[in-house]
Amino acid sequence: xxxxxxxxxxxxxxxxxxxxxxxxxxxxxxxxxxxxxxxxxxxxxxxxxxxxxxxxxxxxxxxxxxxxxxxxxxxxxxxxxxxxxxxxxxxxxxxxxxxxxxxxxxxxxxxxxxxxxxxxxxxxxxxxxxxxxxxxxxxxxxxxxxxxxxxxxxxxxxxxxxxxxxxxxxxxxxxxxxxxxxxxxxxxxxxxxxxxxxxxxxxxxxxxxxxxxxxxxxxxxxxxxxxxxxxxxxxxxxxxxxxxxxxxxxxxxxxxxxxxxxxxxxxxxxxxxxxxxxxxxxxxxxxxxxxxxxxxxxxxxxxxxxxxxxxxxxxx
Amino acid sequence: xxxxxxxxxxxxxxxxxxxxxxxxxxxxxxxxxxxxxxxxxxxxxxxxxxxxxxxxxxxxxxxxxxxxxxxxxxxxxxxxxxxxxxxxxxxxxxxxxxxxxxxxxxxxxxxxxxxxxxxxxxxxxxxxxxxxxxxxxxxxxxxxxxxxxxxxxxxxxxxxxxxxxxxxxxxxxxxxxxxxxxxxxxxxxxxxxxxxxxxxxxxxxxxxxxxxxxxxxxxxxxxxxxxxxxxxxxxxxxxxxxxxxxxxxxxxxxxxxxxxxxxxxxxxxxxxxxxxxxxxxxxxxxxxxxxxxxxxxxxxxxxxxxxxxxxxxxxxxxxxxxxxxxxxxxxxxxxxxxxxxxxxxxxxxxxxxxxxxxxxxxxxxxxxxxxxxxxx
Amino acid sequence: xxxxxxxxxxxxxxxxxxxxxxxxxxxxxxxxxxxxxxxxxxxxxxxxxxxxxxxxxxxxxxxxxxxx
Numbered sequence: 001x002x003x004x005x006x007x008x009x010x011x012x013x014x015x016x017x018x019x020x021x022x023x024x025x026x027x028x029x030x031x032x033x034x035x036x037x038x039x040x041x042x043x044x045x046x047x048x049x050x051x052x053x054x055x056x057x058x059x060x061x062x063x064x065x066x067x068x069x070x071x072x073x074x075x076x077x078x079x080x081x082x083x084x085x086x087x088x089x090x091x092x093x094x095x096x097x098x099x100x101x102x103x104x105x106x107x108x109x110x111x112x113x114x115x116x117x118x119x120x121x122x123x124x125x126x127x128x129x130x131x132x133x134x135x136x137x138x139x140x141x142x143x144x145x146x147x148x149x150x151x152x153x154x155x156x157x158x159x160x161x162x163x164x165x166x167x168x169x170x171x172x173x174x175x176x177x178x179x180x181x182x183x184x185x186x187x188x189x190x191x192x193x194x195x196x197x198x199x200x201x202x203x204x205x206x207x208x209x210x211x212x213x214x215x216x217x218x219x220x221x222x223x224x225x226x227x228x229x230x231x232x233x234x235x236x237x238x239x240x241x242x243x244x245x246x247x248x249x250x251x252x253x254x255x256x257x258x259x260x261x262x263x264x265x266x267x268x269x270x271x272x273x274x275x276x277x278x279x280x281x282x283x284x285x286x287x288x289x290x291x292x293x294x295x296x297x298x299x300x301x302x303x304x305x306x307x308x309x310x311x312x313x314x315x316x
Numbered sequence: 317x318x319x320x321x322x323x324x325x326x327x328x329x330x331x332x333x334x335x336x337x338x339x340x341x342x343x344x345x346x347x348x349x350x351x352x353x354x355x356x357x358x359x360x361x362x363x364x365x366x367x368x369x370x371x372x373x374x375x376x377x378x379x380x381x382x383x384x385x386x387x388x389x390x391x392x393x394x395x396x397x398x399x400x401x402x403x404x405x406x407x408x409x410x411x412x413x414x415x416x417x418x419x420x421x422x423x424x425x426x427x428x429x430x431x432x433x434x435x436x437x438x439x440x441x442x443x444x445x446x447x448x449x450x451x452x453x454x455x456x457x458x459x460x461x462x463x464x465x466x467x468x469x470x471x472x473x474x475x476x477x478x479x480x481x482x483x484x485x486x487x488x489x490x491x492x493x494x495x496x497x498x499x500x501x502x503x504x505x506x507x508x509x510x511x512x513x514x515x516x517x518x519x520x521x522x523x524x525x526x527x528x529x530x531x532x533x534x535x536x537x538x539x540x541x542x543x544x545x546x547x548x549x550x551x552x553x554x555x556x557x558x559x560x561x562x563x564x565x566x567x568x569x570x571x572x573x574x575x576x577x578x579x580x581x582x583x584x585x586x587x588x589x590x591x592x593x594x595x596x597x598x599x600x601x602x603x604x605x606x607x608x609x610x611x612x613x614x615x616x617x618x619x620x621x622x623x624x625x626x627x628x629x630x631x632x633x634x635x636x637x638x639x640x641x642x643x644x645x646x647x648x649x650x651x652x653x654x655x656x657x658x659x660x661x662x663x664x665x666x667x668x669x670x671x672x673x674x675x676x677x678x679x680x681x682x683x684x685x686x687x688x689x690x691x692x
Numbered sequence: 693x694x695x696x697x698x699x700x701x702x703x704x705x706x707x708x709x710x711x712x713x714x715x716x717x718x719x720x721x722x723x724x725x726x727x728x729x730x731x732x733x734x735x736x737x738x739x740x741x742x743x744x745x746x747x748x749x750x751x752x753x754x755x756x757x758x759x760x
Contacts, residue, residue, distance in 0.1 A: 064704075090520075102532055
């Protein structure tokens, strides 16, 4: 039994053990999971340089062949391993194709209702401020039904990390128009192509959120080639680090594919992504308060409101 | 009920008592959204929580607020949200998910009139919503109906314990009248947070000391979903067997039993007293738990010779359905109510009691003798 | 000697590793089916594997272990 309580009325956390506390970066050693020992049959002198992360369970993911959800989730799991935070991480699964990702990550997981992951994440972080909390959400979940929760968690500067998968379509329900579906893109519910005169325009999430004072970091990355996959991992790691260091809300948007509902092979999907998605959703850093010279989002916000006396009250 | 350590009575408003008693029950996380007539509750929380290391968070909507309760409950905390009728409708989704994920938490509804934007005056027109259909799917939740400010203090305290014991959301169904009313109250003692029930299922972070916990309501295998629903309904059976609560007043020899909860029970009580003075053998059965409905108390009244039941409500007739189910054809069941924010008067309630008594051929006794009995 | 191990429990035969491999030494094994009915990836020429991890990086099913 634990004697340690969070002191804030939450359930006591179990005693610290293993890699409970964040470790300095760069100390992580890749370790082959127990369930693959026999298969890999490591010989003397051999070492594993890349394998399934510890923050993954041994459950096969539920995604279609070639779906980039698997790549992004591996990056998240690797970051959790490298930061040594599996024991203090709580993930929030969305509604969408990645609804069952609570089975794939080995940290504590909560399944939220459609779009509400930021509200759920907010509360978990408030109950356990020492924990690392991330939500993993698709475009329908984050930018349509959950837009209010998304915007308000961001503007409150909740110290959570949001991994946002933008593949311009609703995958799980079979390929309907999403808030990020491109103009003229054909989906089940835009069968003649998205007509912007009636269906309006796609939402550029990074651009939108970067105007909010609570946001410490917002970057859009891709996962269609090795260089960008590595960049995506760096961005995800930075997003988690900003949370751990209390900088503010962090979001990484990953421009992704949906081969099944786009009606293409995984390879063709990458071509289509490069040709159509990237010009509409340019990659890059949309907000990084540290790069702007501030320690936290709160400092950046205060500087922005320097001329407003009431907003400066309590500072200095 | 709550054991008061000191008998210090204070004069407080119902809404504020709900807040203070929740804090004393160990609630340190409150998520709300402004709506009349529950706003004093949120304002009280906003004032108190920062002083005691708790969290008051004004959510962007009632939907976000209930999902924050979902998150805080998943993380192992005692959490609460409050609203009034239109806002509670928005919470339906989150409450269903809480029931599906077996998460404890307390939802307060300080009712106002409906449907739609309705009005801002007191009402009891969310009885069906609270006891039947606050969200999609097969589920119930315990619903408590206070009728005094003291009972607001006691029941919100109790609601947290019931929520934790059965891993279910619970609701306090109050109304604008009770919320705005000031009465003397003895507040329950503050719970030591360290003594709150352990929640080994909570998502607190594994600390690498256990397998990961998952809080979830999704079951893609039909057999598995059926199994979890059946298990949950076995828990509901236990709740029905042990958690029914009702107060009875002069029911033992009653031929006519008035059934009323919350604010309307206060009026019904006066009417019953008047009816006794006029020689009718009338009693009051006041459900304190609306779900589970106090079927046992209704059965006892029937066994004691009740021939007719009059459900008095501040709506168009909702609880009367449960009275009929509990009576199960063994007696006459009638309804009297006012709606739109209008509170029935004792006089008009008395008229309906007498009309019902006459229609079932109830015996009218010597008025003076009855008065003595009513005065006890 | 660098090598890769494909775990058939996870591989869904999407072929992304086949395309990304700079040595062109991965193929989908037409003679085998996984339990879920996919042709899994396999290394055709172990001698030429450099252990570069490109296949691992791009595998959406995290089915590949790279050993050096």
